[in-house]
Amino acid sequence: MPPAAATKRGHAPPDGGWGWAVVFGAFISIGFSYAFPKSLTIYFKEIQEYFTVSYSEIAWLSSVMLASMYAGGPVSSILVNRYGSRPVVMVGGLMVSAGMVLASFGRTIMHLYLCVGVIGGLGLALNLQPALTIIGTYFQVKRPMANGIAMAGSPVILFTLAPLNQFLFDSFGWRGSFLILGGIVLNCCVAGALMRPVNNNTRPKPKTEPPERNGAAAEEAAAASDTGEQDESESQGCLHKFIDVSLFKHRGFLIYLIGNVVMFFGFFAPVVFMAAYAKHQGIDEYSAAFLLSIFALVDMFMRPATGFIGNSKWVRPRIQYFFSFAVSFNGVCHLLCPLLPGYVGLVVYAVIFGLAFGMVCALLFEVLMDLVGAKRFSSAVGLVTIIECGPVLLGPPLSGLSLVDIFGEYKYMYYACGVFMLVPGIFFFIMHYFNYKKLDEEKRQNVPGFTICTACNILSPRNPDFGTGSPS
The missing domain is CATH 1.20.1250.20 (MFS general substrate transporter like domains)
Structure with missing residues (x-):
């Protein structure tokens, strides 16, 4: 890459x-x-x-x-x-x-x-x-x-x-x-x-940052040691200031983009139709609205918890697998929703969905930065959001038109959303296995000025005085 x-x-x-x-x-x-x-x-x-x-x-x-x-x-x-x-x-x-x-x-x-x-x-x-x-x-x-x-x-x-x-x-x-x-x-x-x-006149503070633990960080740190590459990057045209089209040649970015395009067809529809699904089953308006509150409460605590887990030394080196699990977990959750009877079943679904949704939201941008690095993150977000407009726009209406309007039942919509989440989750697992394997091969080719700890997969400078401050 x-x-x-x-x-x-x-x-x-x-x-x-x-x-x-x-x-x-x-x-x-x-x-x-x-x-x-x-x-x-x-x-x-x-x-x-x-x-x-x-x-x-x-x-x-x-x-x-x-x-x-x-x-x-x-x-x-x-x-x-x-x-x-x-x-x-x-x-x-x-x-x-x-x-x-x-x-x-x-x-x-x-x-x-x-x-x-x-x-x-x-x-x-x-x-x-x-x-x-x-x-x-x-x-x-x-x-x-x-x-x-x-x-x-x-x-x-x-x-x-x-x-x-x-x-x-x-x-x-x-x-x-x-x-x-x-x-x-x-x-x-x-x-x-x-x-x-922020006050731009503040002088930099000498702080030593812990090294990052991913392939993009290795490339980023290596580039940081080469002043000539920085100068060349600064002289790029206006296009690259706002959008870096070369990302479409980036292996990790393409994996992320393809999976996310499919995933977003089923990402928002379950939230959009949750209250309507409850009302369709004869549940009163306040109880239906309370399902969204339960979902939000669980989501509220799950996001920081996911960030804490993702930052641990056991998960961070392979955080893409954690994201793959979160996406797959969403899919399984939606597939089980119609099988949970009554209001109690919907409450259980709201809790599990809050856990799954919070995990994905907490990792969504972190895994993108893990793949492309901090320097190219802004361009990557711009390209991803533009392309994701299609599934974000079409996902809920297609679910309503094809499944709710035709069959008069919400359960088919939840089955479809489950498939739209489970398939990219499995895709992420498979593709990131090969991506990590390729990254490991590239790391063994020896990044100048750095060494890789094979036990924890952490990139560290051979010179202890190299670089004080986060590469991002």
């Missing part, structure tokens, strides 16, 4: 101080970005009846919102590079708010697609990308901890919004609820206000 260039910082991340206020802002911003589209599913049944549309047509609402959020990622990155995280997040909060307020006056389902899906989705994109980016400017040593806290915002806010949305609907109807949600989401502007730029 081609080596990844080292990342050069113009400042020393403070690893604390105001950075924790930034983490709190990212907690809110990331939380609304991921939780908001899921929480709106509470209104789906009523909106479907109001506009007299099919299951698949109402499912497009969340799909368009999620797809717009994914598609807007590269645009958000460019804006962050130009203006910084603070104004971009604040503009994003205003966009989501405006979309929800305009949607409250909607007269057709297309109106909701435009206001909630497109305007709201693009606003969420302007919230997500800057929040992920600014944490890396404030944290280096404690970055995994900071990211874990920020990513927990999604299940925490979903846990809060699910019952709140049911209460708002009962009190004000879906139109009044959308108007109130337009005001609540303005908290993203407050979160953006906390994201002040």
Whole structure:
């Protein structure tokens, strides 16, 4: 695989101080970005009846919102590079708010697609990308901890919004609820206000970082020892500043991309239809909404727990296997869902699904960085999100159209989603076995200036004075 260039910082991340206020802002911003589209599913049944549309047509609402959020990622990155995280997040909060307020006056389902899906989705994109980016400017040593806290915002806010949305609907109807949600989401502007730029005049602090334990890190560290390669990387054209198309020749990236494209066809649909599935079985609205809260509560604790396990010396050297297990676990979970009877069965499913979903979400970006290295991570995320727009957009509607509308049963949709998750999970296991085998062969070819501990698979510099600071 081609080596990844080292990342050069113009400042020393403070690893604390105001950075924790930034983490709190990212907690809110990331939380609304991921939780908001899921929480709106509470209104789906009523909106479907109001506009007299099919299951698949109402499912497009969340799909368009999620797809717009994914598609807007590269645009958000460019804006962050130009203006910084603070104004971009604040503009994003205003966009989501405006979309929800305009949607409250909607007269057709297309109106909701435009206001909630497109305007709201693009606003969420302007919230997500800057929040992920600014944490890396404030944290280096404690970055995994900071990211874990920020990513927990999604299940925490979903846990809060699910019952709140049911209460708002009962009190004000879906139109009044959308108007109130337009005001609540303005908290993203407050979160953006906390994201002040880091002090770039801070002199670097001499800190020794523990070596990373993956193939991409080996290549990255080797590139860091070659100043000439850094200079060559800095002289690349504008295209490579935003998107590195050479990643399509990268073995690990292609494995990740192919598996994820299939996986995302079945990734969001089970969450989107969870409350509707419960209502279809005759369960009352509050109990159906409570399933999302249970799911979010388990997810909330599973994400940091997964990060802790993934960072251990036993799992980190082969973390791609851990991700493969998490994806396969999701598939098995969905296949078993229709076999669990009654409300108790749905509660059990919500707990198991929360465990499985939290594992995948916690590892989703970590395994990508493990494969391509920190320098190329930004380009990799941009390419992945653009390509994943298709399955994110089409997954829930195809499930609703082909399976729920035709058969009148949700269980076939869950069977399909189980297959869409289990197949790429097995694919990841097989392909990463060969990828790790190839990486081990490449490591034995001897990286200049480094040695590999065969017992723990850790890359270490032969010169103990080499490189103080994380290569990422």
